[in-house]
Amino acid sequence: MPEARAAAGPPHLSASELIAGYRRRTISPVEATQAALDVIEQYDDQVNAFVLVDAEGALAAAKESEARWHSGEPLGPGDGVPTSIKDALWTRGWPTLRGSTMIDEAGPWDEDAPSVARLRETGAVILGKTTTPEYSWKGVTDSSKYGVTRNPWDLATTPGGSSGGSAAAVALGMGAWSVGTDGGGSVRIPAAFTGTVALKPTYGVIPLYPPSAFGTLSHAGPMTRTVRDAAVLLDVITGYDARDWSAMPTPATSFTSGLDDGIVGVRIAFSSDLGFVDNDPEVDALVRAAVQQLAAAGAEVIEVDPGFADPVDAFHILWWSGAAKVLEAYQVDDRVDPGLRRVADLGTAYSASDFLDATSTRMELGQLMGRFHQQYDVLVTPTLPIPAFPVGQDVPDGSASPDWTSWTPYTYPFNLTQQPALSVPCGFTRTGLPVGLQIVAARHADSLTLRVGQAYQAATDWHRRTPTLEAR
Template sequence: MTDLSMTSAVDLTAAYRSRQVSPVEATEAALAAIDRFEPEVNAYVLVDRESALAAAKESEQRWGEGAPASPVDGIPTPIKDMLLTKGWPTTKGSSLIDEAGPWPEDAPSVARLREAGAVLVGKTTTPEMAWKGVTDSRRYGVTGNPWGAGLTSGGSSGGSATAVGLGMGTWSVGTDGGGSVRIPASFTGTVALKPTYGLVPLYPASAFGTLSHAGPMTRTVTDTALMMDTIAGFDARDWSAMPRPQASFLDGLEDGVEGVRVGFSPTLGFGRNDPEVEAAVRAAVQVLADAGAQVEEVDPGIEDPVEAFHVLWFAGAAKVLEAYDESALERIDPGLRRCVEQGRTLSASDYLDAVQVRMQLGHRMGQYHLAHDVLVTPTMPIPAFEAGRDAPEGWPSQLWTSWTPYTYPFNMTQQPALSLPCGLTADGRPIGLQVVAARHADALVLRVGRAYEARTDPLPPPTLLRGAASR
């Protein structure tokens, strides 16, 4: 176990149990990775070394006494700066929020991780109010990618994805209102799950309503399942929170895909892919077929719901700014300002029309899953582009939804959707595979992802990590 910063959570806890490694050593490795890479990639808005090392020493003592708080006790864990974290500011990438606080409580997922003994390292970057699919803000600047500091990390959980991809934390928890854990997972070669809505509770409620989910960001599907065991379950502060699952997400994870009915849709019927992306995803689907899955290439029969999504998203953006005076419009990201202004033109009837589209989409996907256990698509139609841009150079639209056609539909339907890496472009940019299932079939999504992961070689270390080794 030569690089503790890149060791999985599962392997770390096994090493803690056998006394080969201590949580202090793992935390020191994460902090060393932060020292090494943070100046290049800007993934953190706050690092609390003193608190992290103190928590790691407490974890070391619990493991030494044979009484860890949980199977994830001592895992170095950054938190996206959209989730309340007791004692630390949650500024949401915005100068509108005063970091002075007070900050008296944790969001549900953060509370569960803290109770489980995870070592909270700091807060990771997000675009302002998590409004877009790349990670930059006026307050904190631009976040780069482990595969090239000049590439975007994606967003809005880009800081978490980059931190995890470079070992600046073993795993993280992010939020996803239209693809915000899956977009950066695809761009950075990491793993992320948007769970079934309500399975991981959220508090405070998002201004973007029931589009918003919280979920794990990791380097392996197994670690994703392990984190889900920690953060899923009821919290009284979230009116839509589901009960704690009866079974572990690790149960059946290695059962494979023999007989699983896979519907493969390379474009959902309305997207268009970079040729290298499509080739890699088709090869990944063949891996599932060779493992015994029953694969059929068939679109789900939906139309692009982007206009309805925009109504819901723009209305949420307008809601975000209600708490501030009119001068706030001049102090926010210009793209967010345009969304707010558009949202202010919408009527209740517009909103309900969008909800109707959402319900019809959910009905159609429900019918699709009667015949297909999972739907497989690319996570993203393109690899990562230049950092600091809202869209690739020359792209016909600056709206992030114009280049993320395969993520936001499943926020509308609230289905579980997993992104995991399935290859690299010729110039070394990661490609993501998305696995979607019916609502509440999160364990199946993880099982299919794990079956692919177990039958393929992992990606090589990210470009920046390889460069660091030779310095």
């Protein structure tokens, strides 16, 4: 099993550290990009994080960035930062196959998703595309198209999903930034399993195009090693885009504004189990220790549950219906993920009345959480109740359910409510597997979510630990 080490050297510098180095000319975008490409070459055969790597194009972009920095004219706050994109987001000139054999690789691929377009505008160096399960439908990352993605902390375990390739890449130093998607926890689940940081922002903050078959459950989100990097990346990939009918206006202020203001007096509601979850004892202990650290930083912590029952049935109706919509356009064969076929079959049986009932449950949950946040600034929970489990399976050993939602009870409720939810690493189990802490705020309070996460990281060093693999 890989041992934790303190992050050091170009592959493990944060984007903020890279930008500072570019400005001082102590490191160049070419050096940073080559370092990330070297890590990909050394270790990707073990973790399978990438479906496409464009080394030549990345180095050419890095040279252009280097010239801009030398002339004192960077394009933006991400100029020269090595970045990857989950293979669920369109990338001009590259296929977006979503882990599926059903999509025609020929394209045409002539348009960027909004977040990818914003990254190009800031001069980010896009290294390639990362793995996802077929159509990002589940909480682990494997597909018949690209195989199994593994957790760099223990190759026998899953990195989670569906943005598992992005999380594994960021954890190992295969680029400082990645952009993933999250319809039920898909950036936060792998962040918790890989010791990285991920934010599902308020719905609409990051525009999405083309729209997801899973509707307004689906968000895009930054995946990084530090909260500060998540805030900077969020600045880059937000902004109104007319292709997304639900996109919010471009934020008036930076998400880094007030990031270091601390949390003295912030009212934190700590729910260890949401009232209906059983946690692994090690997870519970590490999360409680993290909450104590937040209290030591000056927050007012109150242990209280929000007061809602598990909304999984409503989520299933919405999510399984989306899976049915995905498959209806294709000739489905045996190469399609059998779990996706199973839930799509369930989705075809739902009526319009079922869908509206689920939407009503969703609205009631959103109303409850809106009132809850009038009393408490943020809600803190575990990101997941368990550490990573064996690779190649959708659920842990001994699970009574075949559904990935059975082990992700802390994540999907906040896709229903569209609230910002941040996962930060908060420790390791005795066997060396990372554990995540989830910080949830009211809709549109993304900056507060980040500020609480930053206060935690300012007092801890879990985010500085990286896995060590032996190159083959």
